[in-house]
Amino acid sequence: MLQPIIEVNNLTFQYDQRLEDKVLSDVSFSVQKGEWLAIVGSNGSGKSTLAQLLVGLYSSLLGSIHINGIELNETSKWEVRKQIGIVFQNPDNQFIGSTVQDDVAFGLENINMPYEEMQVRVEKALELVGMTDMRLYDPSRLSGGQKQRVAIAGILALKPSVIVMDEAFVMLDPKSRRSLLNTLHQLKEKEQLTIISITHDMDEAATADRMLLLEAGKVKEIASPRHVFQQHTNLEPPFAERLRRKLSSKGASVPSTYMTEKELVQWLW
Template identity: 60%
Template structure:
């Protein structure tokens, strides 16, 4: 039986209290332990605002956020942040240490963690993201993908239950993006960590267990990638589905239903199709 680690109930927020229009209006959602939830939507739909609310960087006007059964408020947010961490679009804004390992250890030092435990957690976090060999490097001299790995390691060292990615992969080249997505899939499988990714990338969203579509600050739709991309034809689908639709237009004998990347690759190999 799954355990719910994030509960959002009728959440509303606006930056300018003088205006009546909300950035978010009556948002309700849940995230289970070990689940990957993607949040998509056009610019201005409230995606990044939702991420900031979930980690307590801003406070909701109304509604409730529960993280592992603790209601988020001004007094509980420091306790809640032990369970949830966020990685932003630009990882350099999160770097503090002069070496990779020092940066990952920084938050643990602030907790006055014993040295042996801190060393174990740093080693483990760097190993999880494949950065152990660069532990003595200056974070600012790393590639974009490596910087994001270090930022994720810094959060993982705190052993959170939930990892929030706020457009964390948007600035990466395709190769770095694919590598990091593989890292995240492995983390989800090995550590049973919950992932909530705010993204414009439909290929990233398609990897999630569920997708929430925000529009004008409200939940327009929610479901699996298959359910969402079938129900919302105006959404640009991930590449495998885009390819399937194009092949249908060319009257190729391809299944008339949504296909994941794995399903598309398997079908292409079996059919030996020349596009």
């Protein structure tokens, strides 16, 4: 069995250590290289906190996190951050450069990358997120969705092994969202990029390899989307599954169990 790229063991965390109720309690899971894990759960269930712990922005109270075999702690976190990047919901907090391309280059400048290589990386990253034409724009004047794309480009340029996205697609229009999701799926296939995506979009979560359902700071389930949507009927299912249920309730002879979009389309044809 391969060593997982992320291994979380019995993680327990509280912002205010005087409080008894924990934000995360005894959270354990692992993620394989090249896997896409969607983290879902209601507001306040601890998803963002978990994301920030994974990239070393906070230290855990109890338990451990290993990234690529390195235990995350105060000393190792700088080394670990070269391998794991995070994109937040609100990209305004992440801009530093005066043009889009400067901004994407910022992380690379920090690691003293030679200029020619940096240019190639920035160009490629802007292309991946469809922002090449806006390379000379002032980032502060972009729309929310464009800012999110630039923030994602800044992380992709660093070529991390793992990208953590904390609702990083919320401001994207449906077309850009679909295109970026396709790009990330391709990077996962071609370059074994590991993706951890916190999302409320169940259509997106349904395309992940596995879903982690958090409930009040505890792992309620970690399994395939099919299993999660079958077992947790309180979760709003993806569109295809809603349609299957609707067709079934109208008496259509659809299969009686969960169907992915692809399966439903094949069945309808």
